[in-house]
Amino acid sequence: MADPTRRAILVLVASQSMTAGAIAANFDTARPTVSKHLHILTECELLKQEQNGREIHYHFNAKKMKEVADFIEPFRKLWDERFNKLETIMKKYKPKK
Amino acid sequence: MERKTTINAEAGKQELVITREFDLPLELLFKAHVEPEIVEQWMGTKVLKLESKKHGGWQFETKDAAGNVVFRANGVIHEFSPNRKITRTFEMENAPFGVQLEVLEFEKLTDDTSKLKIHTIYESVAQRDQLLKLPFAQGINFAHNRLQDIVSRIK
Numbered sequence: 705m706a707d708p709t710r711r712a713i714l715v716l717v718a719s720q721s722m723t724a725g726a727i728a729a730n731f732d733t734a735r736p737t738v739s740k741h742l743h744i745l746t747e748c749e750l751l752k753q754e755q756n757g758r759e760i761h762y763h764f765n766a767k768k769m770k771e772v773a774d775f776i777e778p779f780r781k782l783w784d785e786r787f788n789k790l791e792t793i794m795k796k797y798k799p800k801k
Numbered sequence: 802m803e804r805k806t807t808i809n810a811e812a813g814k815q816e817l818v819i820t821r822e823f824d825l826p827l828e829l830l831f832k833a834h835v836e837p838e839i840v841e842q843w844m845g846t847k848v849l850k851l852e853s854k855k856h857g858g859w860q861f862e863t864k865d866a867a868g869n870v871v872f873r874a875n876g877v878i879h880e881f882s883p884n885r886k887i888t889r890t891f892e893m894e895n896a897p898f899g900v901q902l903e904v905l906e907f908e909k910l911t912d913d914t915s916k917l918k919i920h921t922i923y924e925s926v927a928q929r930d931q932l933l934k935l936p937f938a939q940g941i942n943f944a945h946n947r948l949q950d951i952v953s954r955i956k
Contacts, residue, residue, distance in 0.1 A: 708865040712872075718935060719897035732869050776808055779933050784806040787821050787917075790843040794829040797839075 709733060710741045714750060714764060721754065721761040810933065815926045817933075819919040827909040830917060831884045834905065846872065854881050859889070876900075884909075891921075898932055899924040 713727055728738040742762060745751040752763045810817035823830050833839050837848040849860040855878065863872040873894040880888035887905040892898075904920040923929040 708863070708871040709867075709869065712865075712869075715896055715935070718931070733867060776810055776933055780806055780808045783808070783819055783821070786843055786845075787806055787823070790830075790833045791823055791825060793839060793842050794823075794825050794833050797829060797832075 707741065709738075710745060713738075713741055713745060717751065717762050717764045721763045723759050723761055727762065810929070813926055815924070815929050816920065816922045817929060819921070820916070822910065822914060822916045824913065825915055826913055827884050827907060827915040830915045831907050834887065850875075852878065853887075854878065857881065876903075899928050 709731060712731070716722065716727060716730060724739060724742055725735075727742065728735045731738055742751065746753060746762070750765055752765045754761045754763060806819060806821040808817060808819050825833075833843065835851075835853045837851045840851060841848050844861065846861040846863045849862050851857075851859045857878040858875065859878065860875040861873065862870060865871050874891060875894065876890035876892055878887065878889045880886055885907055887903075887907075889903050889905075891901040891903055901924075902922040904922075906918045906920070908916040908918070910916055923932065
């Protein structure tokens with residue numbers, strides 16, 4: 705999940721379901737690499753596959769995210785870590801002043 | 802001194818407030834939001850443009866190892882009052898999350914401590930909640946993303 709391409713894929717399909725081809729078209733990465741990312745995301749159930757005629761569409765599985773009891777905590781932690789970093793950087797900056 | 806970031810997001814509202822006290826003088830806290838090379842360090846993204854003035858614009862971008870752009874956001878600065886207040890918009894490019902209005906208020910607590918309050922207003926309640934559930938959407942540029950934690954908790 706640390707992979708930026710996988711996070712970008714989730715952001716893409718958050719708005720609408722897409723086929724693997726349509727997702728891959730958004731990246732310069734080779735198609736098999738995108739397929740691998742889709743496979744991993746489907747495995748951890750963040751993406752759901754749905755057969756649509758001959759095509760397979762990928763959905764973002766928001767329900768899975770909702771199961772996380774306190775969904776604000778990751779967001780808070782993100783900012784907390786950013787601000788910790790800011791504080792560390794600026795404390796070092798102080799002597800130069 | 803342990804200082805914690807708090808988030809106040811009431812149910813059914815299209816806004817949230819992030820508050821944090823810093824072990825830093827007000828001037829240094831403010832500087833960290835103005836100097837591009839410092840912003841880059843703590844936000845973990847490249848600063849393409851940061852015009853810290855009224856009517857100024859900003860744009861941040863993050864690429865993955867292969868050079869693909871995985872995050873790009875931009876906005877304009879509506880108010881820029883040194884050591885006091887920055888009002889700006891935030892919009893992620895190629896993402897369905899709309900535009901946010903952000904009001905940053907900087908406050909001196911003591912000579913060595915300060916406080917930052919970020920009031921963010923979203924286009925709708927649904928948009929705010931969607932973004933909160935997708936912390937990686939905002940933090941997509943952040944190397945130590947917490948999504949990994951969520952995923953391991955889900956599994």
